[in-house]
Amino acid sequence: MNTLNHIHKFKKFMSVSFNFSSVKYVNQVDYKMNKYKEAVEALNNLQSNAAYLKERSYIKSSYNDEYERTISQMKKYLVSAGITNDKLNNLEVIHVAGTKGKGSTCAFCESTLRYHGYKTGFYSSPHLLEVRERIRINGEPISHDLFAQYFWYIYNRLLKDYPDNLPVYFRFLTIMAFYIFLKEKVDVAILEVGIGGEFDCTNVLERVPVVGITSLGIDHTNILGTTLREIAWHKAGIFKPNCKAYTMLQPRDAMKVLMQRSRERKTSLEVIRPFVNIEENGRNIPEVFSLNASLAVTLAYSWLKTVRGLNISLKEFADHPATKKGLANFNWPGRYQVIFLDDVNYYMDGAHTPESMEICVKWFRVMTKKSTRSRVLIFNMIGDRDVEKILINLVNCNFSKVFFVPNISGRNNTTDNKIKDINIHITKCNTYRSLWIKLLGCNNLHVDETSIITKYSVNDAVMDISNKPYDCLVTGS
Structure with missing residues (x-):
């Protein structure tokens, strides 16, 4: 009995000794988590997307006024955060808009490029569990520590220049994403549009080699309009001169607008059909995922061909082992x-x-x-x-x-x-x-x-x- 008692005392002593020796480490972890929690609290106290969108829905303004309130203001915020136009133009981007399937298309595209050996950045919304999921490096959400570090750097710079007019929630995170992708020196960033395209804060980019438009439907009518023609006009706002644009079969009215806007923007627009089969561990996945994956593979291929000089056919690229691995290991929690x-x-x-x-x-x-x-x-x-x-x-x-x-x-x-x-x-x-x-x-x-x-x-x-x-x-x- 005494022996067992001594053993228990010894185990307790060893446990206390170990905990004592690791206090510094535990305190560091607690400190970092506290900084992250404080950052999220400060972020949540910015004007919410819902409040901002409700406010915007009551404002009917001209194109120039809307551009000034959105894109021009975003440029000012970026400069305040230390991101000049020249720096932003050095970021390689694949930009994706649409009503349905934006997130999965971006995720397929990111995974494909990552398995081909490129360092990827991925900006998406909304998040499922934690806000840091929105900004990923090589498929992984940035760490709590990095999120807090970059958040407070940008927050303090913006607070100094715009104490009474800080960016709203989504706009702030977009600034963070640009800053992080540049600092972390990603090879390519895959950006999912927030709402619409033409006046979305991600559309501050002036040089984008490849863009994609996923399936279009009626959504965010207070902001984008009530018809497919109006919505398609906004989505096509991400078209840039001399960029390669890809979409899937769309309703007739929407397709007419996409084609018209591609001509106005001097953008080549190509319609793709499904050519990729997706099987996820034998589970039944809706056919729409195959269409999204086909668009994603096309976007990745086009970027590699345009920017990196890839010299194989799309079919060869789709059949490449790295492409197949990227699609097979695609992970998009919360979708099917x-x-x-x-x-x-x-x-x-x-x-x-x-x-x-x-x-x-x-x-x-x-x-x-x-x-x-x-x-x-x-x-x-x-x-x-x-x-x-x-x-x-x-x-x-x-x-x-x-x-x-x-x-x-x-x-x-x-x-x-x-x-x-x-x-x-x-x-x-x-x-x-x-x-x-x-x-x-x-x-x-x-x-x-x-x-x-x-x-x-x-x-x-x-x-x-x-x-x-x-x-x-x-x-x-």
Whole structure:
């Protein structure tokens, strides 16, 4: 007994000794994490994208006024951050706009170029878990330390020059991305447009050798217009003189505008068709991913041919082992992703337009067609969208439970994904709940209001269904 007691005392002593010797390291880690958390807090206190877009939607201005408020102002911010026009023009960029599939197309393109041996930068939005996911080097989110380091450098410079007019959230991150890609000396940066194209802050670039336009649809109508012609005009705003532009088959009205704008901008525009087959570990992936991958491979090939003098055919490039590895190892969490956790099968896809939700529902039905489990829906939608047109795709999925939740992971969440005025978002979720009940009634479907629930956070919904055999679709934005 005494022996065991001494052993336990010795183990405790060794543990204390080890912890004492590593205090300095632990303190360094804590310090770095605190700097990161402080950076995220400061970032979240900038004007949000939603507030900025709502403000802009009420402003009807001329082209020159809009350009001055967006692109010209962005140039001033960049100079304040130490990024001159000459420096920015030294950055090799592949620029991608579109309504649907921008993120996956960029991710496919980045992965392809990385597996061909190039140091890549990748700027995308939104993030899934942490804001640093938006800025990646060689496929990996920048570290907490680097994020904090670069954030505070840029923040303090901008605060000095623009104390009462700091950039909004997305614009600030775009400045950060440009600065980081230049400092980290990437070979090529793949940039996903935020909203539209013509007046998007990523469009401050003047020299872009290769651009892509993914599938077009109706979205952000308060900013971009209510017709495909208007939306296509904005998306084509990323066309640059003498650059190579690629798109996929588009609705007739949209294609006419893209062709017209390519002529105006002296840009060569080519329409690609799917030629890449995507298989992800034998799982069923919607055909649209093959189309996005085909556009991505074309963009990567065009950049290598234009900038690096690649001298093989597109087919040879697509069949190259590095290209195939890049596509096979492509990772885009939150898009047609399946996670098995606590006896629940979670099917996740960030569909946020009627068209993308239709594809999402087809994928979910295929994935669960042999399942005997009950179905659950977890849904939210941000921004100013016609949610009824999106939800109508989901009402016939026979969900036994439906949760409407804001984009908050848990009740103690104070860092990333911070949402101000939570009551506003809960009210929105209650509106979606009422809309869901209405749609069920209109489609002569059974309505059990006790199974249609608004929750405070995602965790609350997850806790409600954990350890029960459900197939749960998590979708929206």
